[in-house]
Amino acid sequence: MKYLLIGSFGQLGNEFKNFFLRNSIDYVETDLPTLDVSKLDDVDKFLSLHRPDVVVNCSAYNFVDHAENDKWNCLKVNTIGVRNLAYICKKYGAFLVHYSTDYVFDGEKPSPYIEEDKPNPVNFYGLSKFFGEEAIIEELKEFLIFRVSWLYGFGTQNFIIKFLNWSEESDTVRVPVDEISVPTSTHTVVNVSMKAVEEGLTGLYHLTNSGFASRYEWALALKKELGLRVNVIPAKSEEFQLPARRPKFSAMCNGKISELLGITIPPWREELNNFLAVFARKN
Numbered sequence: 001m002k003y004l005l006i007g008s009f010g011q012l013g014n015e016f017k018n019f020f021l022r023n024s025i026d027y028v029e030t031d032l033p034t035l036d037v038s039k040l041d042d043v044d045k046f047l048s049l050h051r052p053d054v055v056v057n058c059s060a061y062n063f064v065d066h067a068e069n070d071k072w073n074c075l076k077v078n079t080i081g082v083r084n085l086a087y088i089c090k091k092y093g094a095f096l097v098h099y100s101t102d103y104v105f106d107g108e109k110p111s112p113y114i115e116e117d118k119p120n121p122v123n124f125y126g127l128s129k130f131f132g133e134e135a136i137i138e139e140l141k142e143f144l145i146f147r148v149s150w151l152y153g154f155g156t157q158n159f160i161i162k163f164l165n166w167s168e169e170s171d172t173v174r175v176p177v178d179e180i181s182v183p184t185s186t187h188t189v190v191n192v193s194m195k196a197v198e199e200g201l202t203g204l205y206h207l208t209n210s211g212f213a214s215r216y217e218w219a220l221a222l223k224k225e226l227g228l229r230v231n232v233i234p235a236k237s238e239e240f241q242l243p244a245r246r247p248k249f250s251a252m253c254n255g256k257i258s259e260l261l262g263i264t265i266p267p268w269r270e271e272l273n274n275f276l277a278v279f280a281r282k283n
Contacts, residue, residue, distance in 0.1 A: 003027040004050055004094070006037065006085070007058030011155025012099065015186035016056060019194060028052065031059070037081030043088045054197060055089055057082065057098045060129075062157065064103070067125040068243040074128045082132035086139035096140060097193060102149035102181055102208075104130040107247025112212065114253050115204055123244035133204065144196060146189065146207040147252060150218070152275070153186030159215070160279075163222050167230040177216040177234035181250045182208040183268045185275050195261055205257040209268035212251035221269060225276045 003020065007013045008029035020027045028050045035046050037059055047055070061067065061077040082098060089096045103126035104119035121127040136143050152158040166173045188209050196205075213221075216234045223232055237246060254265050266274075 001026070001053045002051070004047070004052035004055045005029040005058065006035065006055065007031055007060065010058055010060075011153035011158060012151065012186050012189060013058040014155060015153050015190045016058065019190050037084055038076035040084045040087070043081075043084045044091070047088050047092050047094060051092060052094050054095045054097060055085060056193075057085055057096065060099065062125065064123060064125045064246075065243045067128065068123065071124055071128075074124060075131070078125070078128035079131040079135060083135035083139065086136045086143070090139055095142065095144075095197070096136060097144045097197060098132070098136055098146070099189075100133050100145055100147045100204075101126060101129045102147060102206075102250040102252050103247060104133070104147065105247055105250050105252075107249045109249065112251040112253040113206065115206060115256055122247055125244065126247075137204075142202045144193070144202060145204040146193060147205070148184050148189055149181045149208050149250060149252060150183045151186060151189065152183060152272075154279075154282075155186075159183070159218065160222060163219055164226075167223075167228050171229070172231040172233060173219065174233045174235040174239070175216045175219040176237040176240070177214050178237050178248055179215045179246050180212055180248065182210075182212045182252065183218050183272055184208040185271045187275065188265060188271055192257065192261070192263070192265065195263065196257065199261060201257075201260060206252035206254050207257060208252050208254050208265075209271045210254060210265050211267045211269070213268060218272075221272060222276070225273055226280065 005016050009031040061074045067074040104121050105113050106120040106122050119130045121130055152160050219232045258265055
């Protein structure tokens with residue numbers, strides 16, 4: 001089976017590359033500027049040339065605040081690009097694996113979201129990702145869409161790196177206590193994704209580590225495990241006056257995919273500790 005990995009420069013794409021290499025899996029990787037998913041003809045030519053069996057789409061515009069004033073570029077990647085991929089996958093008979101977000105929800109539900117809950121994004125990034133989901137569902141009969149949350153791995157665009165930078169700039173860091181979701185490792189996402197593909201699973205699923213936490217709890221865990229001296233102060237999200245609203249409680253339940261695959265997905269704290277042990281050795 002041949003895989004096409006799109007968005008290979010990002011932290012999730014990098015995790016997929018490592019998995020493919022470790023397991024001697026046949027794959028082709030691409031990212032900007034080689035392939036712009038918003039250009040239908042380019043997507044057609046690329047898939048026609050490589051003829052993958054499975055397309056793994058890790059490309060995304062994930063600058064949540066910038067998206068509020070950069071709507072077109074956000075839509076080009078998260079909606080138009082996704083529809084292009086779905087359309088061309090259908091043309092060449094390739095199976096599409098795509099990643100969405102917990103930000104498709106408004107955060108008003110008092111318990112973790114399940115797949116049957118109705119999306120209601122509160123920011124443009126979340127809306128663009130929801131439109132991308134809808135595009136796949138409209139174009140394809142079989143696919144895999146995974147909603148992930150607070151993703152981290154070996155990259156620069158995640159909360160761990162941001163928190164470390166803040167810790168270097170100041171001896172006190174204020175972190176929202178009223179934003180709650182699930183810190184989720186790229187390691188978990190890739191391993192569960194590949195098991196789902198191998199077992200022929202199709203549909204839309206929530207793929208996170210287990211449990212949930214506030215940003216503040218996540219920051220405290222980072223402080224403890226990395227031995228940082230910074231003071232972490234709980235704050236309200238409104239204090240930061242960010243351009244994009246965030247859902248207050250967007251934790252998702254991974255029970256459906258866990259049951260279908262017969263697996264137990266590690267708790268977020270356990271997986272974070274495992275990651276940080278490797279992260280500390282590398283840094």
